[in-house]
Amino acid sequence: MDKADIEAVKAANPILDVLRDLGIPAQNNRIRCLKPEGHAHGDRTPSVSVWPDRGQFKCWVCADVKGDVIDLVRLARGCTFREALDYLGRNTFGTAPLPPLRPRPKASPASAHPAPPGPGGDEPSTLQESLPALGSLLRESPPPPPDAEVEDDILRHRVLAALLEACAPISGKVAQYLQKRRIFKRTWDGQRLRMIDDYAGVSRKLEAAFGLADLERAGFFNAAGHLRFYRHKLLFPYLDPQGRAVYMQARAIEADAKPKELSMAGHIPLPYNSRLLNGEPGQIYLCEGVIDTLTLIEQGFPAVGVPGAANFKPSWAALFRNKSVHVAFDPDAPGESGAAKAIEKLQAHGIEARRLTPPTGMDLNDWFRKG
Ligand SMILES: [Zn+2]
Structure with missing residues (x-):
């Protein structure tokens, strides 16, 4: 044969x-x-x-x-x-x-x-x-x-799981940063937030498990062979309905850090906190950025997030079936334009969607903290 x-x-x-x-x-x-x-x-x-x-x-x-x-x-x-x-x-x-x-x-x-x-x-x-x-x-x-794309996804998910495993629970300055935004332990544990408290140790563990070439290919290490998240030590995993991390954003907690957030390479498979999109009837708040989403979750609202106002993907609209969606993006130009597009895509799928705008001069975080 x-x-x-x-x-x-x-x-x-x-x-x-x-x-x-x-x-x-x-x-x-x-x-x-x-x-x-x-x-x-x-x-x-x-x-x-x-x-x-x-x-x-x-x-x-x-x-x-x-x-x-x-x-x-x-x-x-x-x-x-x-x-x-x-x-x-x-x-x-x-x-x-x-x-x-x-x-x-x-x-x-x-x-x-x-x-x-x-x-x-x-x-x-x-x-x-x-x-x-x-x-x-x-x-x-x-x-x-x-195929190459699926292989890359699998590699990224495996590195991401290993990174989160090597990280520590939230404490110290990162905990203070979140508490200042009225986001507390119940919420950061529920969303499995982690922090890189030992940059060298986490780097070593990843390198031992995957090797530099794959870590670079997956976008976690830069071309100089260093873990990209040096200042961006607060990690927000995006969990799928089975609770597996499929994407991540990392945030710097120092006020002077630019950019404030770093995203993982590759496509964003799901909105943040997408496990609420279970097809059952109910209200849902669609937020811009993870911090706003966490603020609403902390206050007991069912909230999911997009990384930025322009990031709502047409393919996500169907996930919102049976939900009544309040689009709570920031009241600025990118927020307005992103909200209009998201609402259009949702309505095209027969999903009820409307704009929710905080009073002028307030972002959602301020508004819900005061309210
Ligand atoms: Zn297996």
Whole structure:
């Protein structure tokens, strides 16, 4: 079997069909991880994305759970590459018998994440003896990545998770900064705010885990090899509905710092505090900037935020379904123009949206603190 045959096997086996055949339920192109022992709660909230158009899958947590339909069968059935090909070959050639299956290895903490097969990996030597072409294919062509953009997203999310993990809870000057804005512990804990209190230590941990090249590629380190958030030590993670950080903004707390905020590289996947956008009927306040959003959250208002007035993405409008939206951007020119655009996009989706303007000369933070 040569490379063209393998491509034929893949082409004849759409990944969603293979999942169904394997008895793995997929919902919205997500499945539970094939190595659930590497996850909390056995990956009850599915962590593996499936791309039907490319025939690929990838776990957002486990580095070694990814690939094409052949890898999927290998992982799901605990079989070899060759056995997976035979299994899939039924659909392609109609003649190959079902391979005998090995039992899946039992999970144990020590073997939760074995090294992926590859050069010098765990493929049996008999395979390479009987199928030299396949053996060299295994050595030379690991499964291609889904695509560069998805790979970059995955890298950014992993670095972000590691950064937040290496950071400290809010205290000291950062706590004072927030308290001065009437934002208190209940809110900063609820939103999982963190601070970089040990810049050198955090830098070292990230470098040890990822290496400088990937940290630069992901936009967390600059070209000189330094973590970008030196003065910007207060971190606001953007959490997805599963509570995973998918984006971040960093804020400097010194009055003279410019710019006041630094954003993470890459696209902004969701508004801030988007977990409130659950499709259930209710009021929602749409704020400009994280500090304004936190101010309203502290006061008990259901609030979500955009990083800046011009950052409301058309693709976000649908997330606000069933909500009645009060757009509380700043009463200045960028705020007015951004609010008008956001309202237009929301209304185009049949979502009720109106402008909420604080009295002249007050921003939302002042207004809600006084009110
Ligand atoms: Zn996983």
